[in-house]
Amino acid sequence: MARRGRNDRTPVPDLRPVGGGRAELLRDADRDGGWVLIVGGVPQSYVDLADPTYLDFEYMRLLGDIVDCLGLPGEPFDAVHVGGAGCTLPRYLAATRPGSRQVVLEPDGELVALVRERLPLRGVRGVKIRITDGRTGLAAIPDASDDLVVLDAFADATVPAELVTEAFTREAARVLRPAGVYLMNIADGTRLAFARRVxxxxxEVFPHVLMLADPGVLRGRRFGNIVLAASRAPLPADALTRRAAGGIARARLVDGADLVAFGGGAAPIRAAADVVPPEPPERVFGAF
Known part of the structure; x- marks a missing residue:
């Protein structure tokens, strides 16, 4: 789920039925290689086929900033992506960290076929897509095998509840190497009750956690994306604070005591039945 400001799109008449409803592609009139993938009326991915380092959605820029600040510049990563859509971040990693090995877990086979046809991955080295749900796919990944686990999965404009439980979070921790990082994209608004519980x-699982989001979202003034990064090792909070302050995407970083205060005693999510992920208001996608 993403929000974007411009609305200068040229529709592509090829509309496809996929597992999540109807998928359509909109061409970006401002960028020759730019495409927005929309599923069930919800924008899922922006892909620039000519320049995979261009990240258009605000939350994706924040994910890219975190990735850029980890390890050595250009160092290849092994990564698992829970949720695929247009594979924007896998393309970015392949371009900025050549030699990375990546697995994308995406349950919607029809969507995968559309992406392979219209937003081809043939020239993107090191990326494999497995048509499977996140829990099943992650359970098949060996212990301590990856540097990154990325959760960016939405169904009907909401994060699947089973992917934000303590059990799933511990599965992500199991897959990560000692200094590996778990990245999450969630969405919330108003009182941020869901974000506090996540x-x-x-x-509960990771000793080092930070949050990045638009200040208006963190104040509950609008519905939007919230990015979390978690690790057993310290995270580059200072570098990310500087990026957040001076980057294209306006963001505030919250960590340490401020993040504890943000939680405000919220209860961890023990089971999917314990939480109902919030649905965005319709006006969020009005630009599309």
């Missing part, structure tokens, strides 16, 4: 859940 944060409490992640903090």
């Amino acid at each position: 944060t409490a859940t992640v903090r």
Whole structure:
């Protein structure tokens, strides 16, 4: 789920039925290689086929900033992506960290076929897509095998509840190497009750956690994306604070005591039945 400001799109008449409803592609009139993938009326991915380092959605820029600040510049990563859509971040990693080995877990086979046809991955080295759900796919990954686990999965404009439980978070921790990082894209608004519970859940599993989001979202003024990063090792909070302050995407970084206060005693999510992920208001996607 993503929000974007411009609305200068040229529709592509090829509309496809996929597992999540109807998929369509909109061409970006401002960028020759730019495409927006929309599923069930919800924008899922922006892909620039000519320049995979161009990240258009605000939350994706924040994910890219975190990735850029990890390890050595250009160092290849092994990564698992829970949720695929247009594979924007896998393309970015392949371009900025050549030699990376990546697995994308995407349950919608029809969507995968559309992406392979219209947003081809043939020239993107090291990326494999497995048509499977996140829990099943992650369970098949060996212990301590990856540097990154990325959760960016939405169904009907909401994060699947089973992917934000303590059990799933511990599965992500199991797959990560000692200094590996778990990245999450969630969405919330108003009182941020869902984000507080997700944060409490992640903090139960990882000793180092930080949050990045638009200040208006963190104040509950609008519905939007919230990015979390978690690790057993310290995270590059200072570098990310500087990026957040001076980057194209306006963001505020929250960590340490401020993140504890943000949680405000919220209960971790023990089971999917314990939480109902929030649905965005319709106006969020009005630009599309």
